[in-house]
Amino acid sequence: MIIDVHAHPYFLKEMCGSEEQVKFRRDNFGLYKIAxxxxxxxxxxIAAAGIDKVVLLPLDLSSTAGGTLMSNHDMKYLEDLAPDTFICFGSIDPNSKTALSDLRTLIKDFGLKGINFNPSSQHFFPNDKAILYPVYEIAQKYNVPICFHMGMSWEPNSLLQYANPLLLENVAKDFPDLKFSISHFGWPWVVESCILAMKYTNVYIDTSMLYFDSPREFFKYVFSSQIQPSWIDRSLSNKVLFGSNYPRIEQLRMREALEYAGFREETLHKILELNPIRFLNLQGEYYDQNIF
Amino acid sequence: MTKIYSKAIKTSQSIQMIRMGNIVSDIVQESSIQTGVVNIITLHTTTGITVNEGLDCLELDIVDLLKKLVPDESPYVHAHFLPSYGRTSANATSHLRGLLLGNNAVFPIQNGKVLFGGAQEIYLVELDGPQERKISIVVSGD
Structure with a gap:
C-alpha cells in the first residue's frame, strides 16, 4: 500500500467548474501551464508510478486571496468519487472568524482525514498561540493529522518569514499527541526539519521537494550534501513520508528519485508505506498492527 | 479534397508504443477519399510517430534502444524551474527521444484504402506518459 501524502487536486477536470475558477487556481497556486x-x-x-493512494490537499486562501483553491465541501465530493484512491484533507483559514466552526465541520460533517496549512501563503505564524492553539486542541482531540507546508513555496503570494520549520517547535512540544508533517522537507531548512522530527515523536517530514535540477539530482544533493542518507536510515526512518507535490512534478519522477537516493530497502518501505499508514491513522484498515 | 480528423488517445505507461494502423484505416474509409495520401501527425513534443513491424519483440527493442540512446541519467539542461509554467521541467529525455522519432508518418491511399507494406504498422510512441494525446490525421486526395 504505497501512499503519496502530498498532491493537489486543483486541475482535475471533474473539479473545475468554470474558467474563472481555473484562472483563480492558476494565479494563486502559481501553476500557469497545465492541461x-x-x-x-x-x-x-498514479498506477504508472506504482502508487495506491494519494492524499489530496486543498487550501483556504480567503484572507489573502479572497477564496479557496478548493473548498472542504468539494474535497468531500472528490473523495466520494474515488474513495479507494483518494484520501482528502480539508483546509481552514486561521485568520477567519469562522476558523473553528469550519474546522469542526471539516472533521465532523465532512469526515476529511486531515488538515492542510500553508503558513507562507495563508500569512500566519504557526506558533501563534492566540489564533492557532484552539485549532490544534481540536485537531489533537480528534486525532486529525496536520500537513504544514514549510520552507520554500512556489505560490506567488507566499512569504518565507512564515515558513521556517523551527516555528513549529512549540507546537510539537505543547501538543505531543498532535501528529503533523513538515512538507517539502522544510527546504532549505532541511537540518532544522530533521532535528524536529528526531526530537519530537509527533513530527514527520515529507519528501515533496524539488527546487533545482531534476528530481534525482535534487534528492541526491539534499540527501548527500545537506544531510546524509544515514541520517534517514539510522535516525529518521520512521519519520519520513513520501510526498510528490503533484502536479508541480510527476509522481513517477519523484518516486524514482526517492528510489535512487541511496536509502536502505527497509527505509524505502517505511517511507512509501508504513510511515504514511501510521501518520494517516490507517493501521487498522491495511496492516497488521504489530508492525507498528 | 482535404479532410482533417483528430483523435484523442489516453496512454497508460511512461513509455508506450500504441498501434494506430486500424485507427488510421477507419478514418481513411470514413473520408471516402479513394486516391491520395494520409498524414498522421502528433501535436506534442514528447511523443513520436513512427512506422515499424507490429511485433511485441520489436516494440521492446525500440524502447530499449531509445533508453540507451537517451539515458535517464545525464546532466540535461532542461531540468530546472520554469517560471512561465510554475513547475519544474524534468522531461528532457522525453523531448530528446521524441526528436529521434519525428512527429509524423505519411501513407498512400489507393482504392479507398491505406496502402501498407506487408509488415508495416503505424505507432504513436508515448514518451512522457501517462497523458492524453491528440493526433491529427489529414486525408488528402480525390
Missing amino acids: LQDIDLFKRQ
Missing part, C-alpha cells in the same frame, strides 16, 4: 485532466487519467498516472 486539465480527468480522474481516469490521474489514476493512470
